[in-house]
Amino acid sequence: MTPQMYDRLWHAFLDTLTMVGVSAIVALLAGIPLAVFLVLSAPGGLIHAPRANRVLGAVINGFRATPFIVLLVALLPFTRLVTGTTIGVWAAIVPLSISATPFFARIAEVSLREVEHGLIEAAQAIGCRRWHIIRHVLLPEALPGLIGGFTITVVSMIGASAMAGAVGAGGLGDMAIRYGYQRFDTTVMLAVIVVLIATVCIVQFIGDTAVRRLRAR
Amino acid sequence: MSAALFDAADDVTRVVGVTSRSAEESAPSSAGRPAAVAAGSIRFQKVEKTYLSSAGPVRALTDITIDVPAGSVFGIIGRSGAGKSSLLRTVNRLERPTGGQVLVDGEDISAFNEDQLVALRRRVGMIFQHFNLLSAKTVFGNVALPLVVAGVPAQEVRTRVAEVLKLVGLEGKENTYPSRLSGGQKQRVGIARALVSRPEILLCDEATSALDPETTLSILSLLKDINRRLGLTIVLITHEMSVIREICDHVLVLEAGRIAETGRVWEVFGNPRHEATRALLKPLDRGLPDDLTERLTSLWNGEPATALVEFTYTGAGGLQPDLARLLAVLGDGTRIIQSNLDRIQSHVSGRLIVASPARADLQHLIANPELAHAARIIGYDAADV
Known part of the structure; x- marks a missing residue:
């Protein structure tokens, strides 16, 4: 490999890091509230909103069912709206975030749901409001599961970012396809x-x- | 409640139903509540609870009307599925009754909005069978939580947490995580967390059912001590009669969601009227050994033999097993074979079985209200027992 190649490899690595890093932060910040809402609005939960729960569930399933490469193209108008461009690293960050958020939200939902009901009951019994329960019970008790789920999300995003080459975003995956394939x-x-x-x-x-x-x- | 409550002298003598709490009734904290009602009293009025399940409505509680006096230790017992837990949870409205009213300090809590409910729950502590401690928080974090969410300043949180941890005997464990504690210690943390808001009522949901017998006794004596020192009302549910016997003043026996019987503990123990109560009391009652029961004959053939006589005491009227009187009636050669007597709230109740030489007029002699509340001949044994 030429020194030029090493340089390209390094830049591709940085591109991947940017794409995955920024999208992962977006997925984290958006996914946790979604997961909390899904858990709390589930039947028998602390928020009575069965319709909103069903709608949100359906939307999440819709995004999860769409292959990333299709999402990437389908979201182009939205991407332009947000970033002003449809090519490059930032153009890939939008679809990557939108695809990772529902994925992480579902994984986080499972972890949050596994928090023992008794703990929530105990928190209610000591005079916790809903916000206190989220802040002091749900999130801290589910933290190991949330971190585990977030790790899975980041790893699968590294895989998905290989397709970002389709919008000229570069990155490691794109480099492998172009040179290797x-x-x-x-x-x-x-x-x-x-x-x-x-x-x-x-x-x-x-x-x-x-x-x-x-x-x- | 004033901080002085925690320093209340140990020697406050408690007469059932009248406690040190009565001195607190006029305290400023009870302002705004109906004046005539003592802080810590609960009244269930025609409480009903029906759950909707996929198999149709399930009736958990039916027509529960009873008063829990302020400052008392009130036990609710029943077999599993009797509705104990549902009834207990109506007091802090973790469970909402589908009919009737629950009055805490004279106020109907069913109409409470969220703010009132939060305020109520700070006056009503609760401990659980499986402790329900937050694993992500230390002992300090767990015990401090009720104060933190109530917006108590950090400095006061520290003093009050230290205060309750001392009360439950967990000084120095502040920075330990619950997973490093034994069952008994976990329940002490649970108790500390429930007490840190200085509640007037403590609800115990099978608080000792997950503990070994020795730890159970230590937790029960802690609860008794708290009741005496802080004068708070304790409502506990259990399926073990021994727990009721240990610390309760009053007992309510639930059966299939209805009140089977209720009363002072000695009354219910001494003279159980309902089949459910008898079934629950069974484990405390040691019967005669089988080999002996099998040898007994119900009729006496006139030959020299030993008669086994059972005297029953209900605790009523101060009647106690008077040995001199028993001996005077039964005569020489009378021996105690087995005794199941218990002294509860200064009333002696239970059974006493004696062996005495068989005689024709024995039945007549023992039917004497001065000897016992009831007496019967269990049987005769030709050999010596």
Whole structure:
């Protein structure tokens, strides 16, 4: 590999990091409130909103069912509205966030739902309001599960970001496709894959360590 | 409640139903509530609860009308599914009755809005069978939570948490996480969390059912101590009669969502009227050994034999097993074979079984109201028992 290739690899890595990093933060900030709402508005929950619960559930399922590459194209008008462009890293961040948010919301919902009902009851019994229950019971008690779920989301986003090349966003996945698939440059492709594997391993390691620390209490 | 409550002298003697709480009735904290009602009293009025399930409506509680006196330890017992938990949860409205009223300090809580409900729940503490402690918070964090969400200043939170942790005997455990505590310690944290808001009522939901017998006793004596020192009303539910016997003043037996019987503990224990009560009392009652029961004959053939006589005491009227009197009636050779007597709230109740030489007029002799509330000949044994 030429030094130029190393430079390209490094830039692709930074592109992936930006795309996944920004989208992951959006997914986290948007996914948790959605998951909290889904759990609280479920039948017998603290919020009585069965219709909103069903609508939100259907919308989330809709986004989850759409393949990312289709979403990427279908969202182009919206992407232009938000970022003013339909190409480049920022153009990929919009569909990536929109695809990751429902994914993470569902995973977070499962963790939140597993918080024992007795704890919520105990919190009510000591005079907690809904907000207190979310803040002091649901989120802290589900934290290990939320972190585990967030790790899964980030890893799957690294995979999805490979398709961002379709809007000229670049990144590691795009580089692997262009050099490995279109130019038969196996060396570059293998190098990219090594970097991807290392990235995924590091993300997974950080997530697992955090979960283990929390569970050890 | 004033802070002085926590320092209330240990030697406050408690007469059932009249407690140190009565001195608090005129305290400013009870302002705004009906003046004639003591702080910590609960009144259930025709309470009904029907759950809607997929199999149709299920009736959990029917026509429950009873008063829980302020400052008392009130036990609710019943088999599983009798509705104990539902009834207990109507007091802090974790459960909303579908009919009737629950009055706390004379106020009907069914009409409460969210703010009133939060205020009520700060006056009514609750502890649970499985403790329900937050695993992500330390002992301090758990106990402080009721104050933190109530907006109490941090400095006061620290003093009050330290105060209750001392009361429950958990000083120095502030920074421990619940997973590192034993069952008994966890329940103490639960009690501390319930008491830190200085409630006037403490609800105990099977608080000792997950604990071993020794820990159960220590938690019960802590509850008794709290009741005596802080004068708060304790309502507890259990399926173990021994818990009722240990600390309760009054008992309510629930059966299939209805009141089976109710009264002072000694009355119900000494003279259980309902089949459900008898069934629940069974574990406390040691019967005669089987080999002996099998040997007994119900009729006496006139040969020299031993008669087994059972005297029953209900605790009523201060009548107690008077040995001199028993001996005077039964004569020489009379021995105590088994005794199941218990002294509850200064009333002696239970059974006393004696062996005495068989005689023709025995039945007549023992039918004497001065000896016991009831007496019967269990049977005769040709051999010596």
